[in-house]
Amino acid sequence: MTWHDTTPRLYARQEFADVSLRTPSAARRFVAEQLDHWHVPGPVSADAEQITGELVANAAEHASGGHVQVALHHQEHVLTVMVTDEGSPTTTPRIGLPDTESESGRGLFLVAVLANNWDWYRRAHGTVVWAELALHHADHQRSEHP
Template identity: 40%
Template sequence: MYRAGGTLTGERDSASGVFRVRRLGTHLPPAPRSPAEARTFVADALRSWDVPGDKAGDIVLAASELVTNAFEHGSGGIAVRLRLAGDSLLLEVRDCSPDDPVLRRPQPESVRGRGLALIQALSSTWGHRRGGDGKWVWAEFDLS
């Protein structure tokens, strides 16, 4: 199980039918190895939360794409956060760049530029928001 920098907070469990809220986050360096570390971190978290394999695969791929974008187009350290609440999972990735993410429409022969289109296709919804000296790019996934 991935443990470097991860913290679990906000765990709630109630016999009265209130769902659990699970949160997990980690910090990654601005390095070529960070997308692989993000995949391991997210896959381990989803497995421990019993997220179904087909949904988990989509979320792991989305995390890899968002961390790759943060490394290639952002600056500074990268943060990854997961929040599971009921049948909804929120994936957030932060970098220190103030630049908005750009959804591209690459040419068919292009081998790059499809990351955010992939996020759009895999998630229920996605977007970004400014935070501190950078931005958070997020994607929400319906697990039902």
């Protein structure tokens, strides 16, 4: 007997070339429109939009190339946001705790607070940072500490 996974899966991605200061906003719009189409609950969608904006802003700042991809993977209980960039092989995504006067450095800290889980891995031509959000309201509890 063969077991077949019948969990519904939805996948969407958007490529952003020539990354600029406007790219995080465009990426957030892509996520908002896609999650609205998938009927993802508002609180989860808002967190996914924020996470996307932070990850794309980081990619724009730290990537060596001008290309970023945002991908969304919707399963029955989990939404995964993935941002792929052409990052430097020597740059490692890490959580920073900037002082209150800093204008930057909070991106991954916010991702860690908003997401149920997050991590990163290196690919041959870049870095992928991903974050998972629970899709059921009762399961969508933010991390208490990053």
